[in-house]
Amino acid sequence: MGVVAARAQGQPYARGVTSRYDLDRAGLGxxxxxxxxxxxxxxxxxxxxxxxEPEEITNxxxxxxxxxxxxxxxxLTEVVRRVGDGGETVKWAWSVDGGHHIETVLLHYPxxxxxxxxTQAGCAMACDxxxxxxxxxxxxxxxxxxxxxxxxxxxxxxxxRLSNVVFMGMGEPLANYDATWTAVERLHGGLGLGARSLTIxxxxxxxxxxxxxxxxxxxxxxxxxxxxxxxxxxxxxxINKRYPLAxxxxxxxxxxxxxxxxxxxxxxxxxxxxxxxxxxxxxxxxARRQRAHVNxxxxxxxxxxxxxxxxxxxxxxxxxxxxxxxVAVTVRQNRGVDIDAACGQLAGASAVAIExxxxxxxxxxxxx
Ligand code: SAH
Numbered sequence: 001m002g003v004v005a006a007r008a009q010g011q012p013y014a015r016g017v018t019s020r021y022d023l024d025r026a027g028l029g030x031x032x033x034x035x036x037x038x039x040x041x042x043x044x045x046x047x048x049x050x051x052x053e054p055e056e057i058t059n060x061x062x063x064x065x066x067x068x069x070x071x072x073x074x075x076l077t078e079v080v081r082r083v084g085d086g087g088e089t090v091k092w093a094w095s096v097d098g099g100h101h102i103e104t105v106l107l108h109y110p111x112x113x114x115x116x117x118x119t120q121a122g123c124a125m126a127c128d129x130x131x132x133x134x135x136x137x138x139x140x141x142x143x144x145x146x147x148x149x150x151x152x153x154x155x156x157x158x159x160x161r162l163s164n165v166v167f168m169g170m171g172e173p174l175a176n177y178d179a180t181w182t183a184v185e186r187l188h189g190g191l192g193l194g195a196r197s198l199t200i201x202x203x204x205x206x207x208x209x210x211x212x213x214x215x216x217x218x219x220x221x222x223x224x225x226x227x228x229x230x231x232x233x234x235x236x237x238x239i240n241k242r243y244p245l246a247x248x249x250x251x252x253x254x255x256x257x258x259x260x261x262x263x264x265x266x267x268x269x270x271x272x273x274x275x276x277x278x279x280x281x282x283x284x285x286x287a288r289r290q291r292a293h294v295n296x297x298x299x300x301x302x303x304x305x306x307x308x309x310x311x312x313x314x315x316x317x318x319x320x321x322x323x324x325x326x327v328a329v330t331v332r333q334n335r336g337v338d339i340d341a342a343c344g345q346l347a348g349a350s351a352v353a354i355e356x357x358x359x360x361x362x363x364x365x366x367x368x
Pocket of ligand 1: 125129130131167168169170171172173201202203204222223224266267268297298299300301302343344345
């Protein structure tokens with residue numbers, strides 16, 4: 001044992017270490033060879049269901065607790081922890097393998113607590129209104145690095161039971177499909193979170209959406225649409241050139257047919273770009289065809305994107321126009337702005353060791 005399954009599939013993970021949440025039950029079984037079989041269940045329960053440190057799994061012999069702590073190191077080292085919104089939002093920047101930084105955000109609401117997790121250090125999708133996209137791609141996270149974010153947030157959440165997980169932090173989950181899906185299975189089977197309380201958000205990676213349609217667990221799907229015609233979407237979301245709207249719609253329809261789940265569309269509201277009445281009408285047409293719920297996200301400021309977000313009045317007018325067209329629509333509450341933890345603001349702290357995006361992609365973006 002020792003090699004993370006995803007690495008064996010040739011993905012560019014930097015880590016050669018098996019971290020605490022990289023192992024499934026079979027992997028733990030191999031690690032605990034020579035110990036009685038029931039130890040595997042005890043370790044699994046302790047690490048996943050109870051979210052304990054090995055030292056705290058007191059039904060294990062002391063020597064085994066010490067051995068586990070050494071052989072299964074944590075993946076995430078806290079670099080910065082910031083608390084905002086009067087204690088209701090917590091953001092962490094973690095360093096993974098001593099270099100790259102990733103971020104996790106815990107959001108408390110009156111009736112639930114949600115954690116927003118990262119799937120990659122950086123992002124290769126290059127959406128220019130998003131701070132992660134501006135920083136470029138560093139590497140994929142392993143399933144263990146994804147799962148550990150949830151375990152750490154759940155510990156922090158304590159009495160306010162962590163109920164929901166959204167894959168909306170740094171990175172594009174469906175560009176790191178295997179690790180993302182392994183994490184989903186681990187959150188479901190290990191931490192006991194219901195598939196319906198897990199939401200994967202994608203920029204619109206069509207093969208990934210089609211693959212999601214074949215999976216057993218009915219997680220929620222959010223598609224970051226932002227524009228409902230190809231000409232505009234090409235400029236906002238560069239991957240649209242590879243997977244244009246007609247193909248995206250087909251894949252979404254296939255996903256809905258397979259799971260009978262509600263799809264949602266995300267729409268970051270940018271002044272005079274995608275907030276005009278004509279934009280609302282185009283969006284309403286797609287949302288009605290797909291029977292999708294629309295989430296409007298007032299644009300959060302990022303360092304590398306000068307264009308303003310839509311005014312509150314423009315957001316409300318847009319919302320009303322969708323509502324009148326029979327579309328289910330919500331304006332997303334702006335959370336975490338005071339600690340740079342809002343949608344699109346996750347840039348991996350200031351000392352990020354992220355490689356610059358390759359020149360051709362940047363050039364393409366400017367032309368678009
Ligand atoms: N790559 C995935 C998940 C990460 S982004 C995706 O694209 O869906 C999570 C959400 O925040 C997406 O809907 C994204 O478009 C949105 N977002 C990015 N930058 C933003 C900004 N500056 N203001 C508001 N929302 C933003």
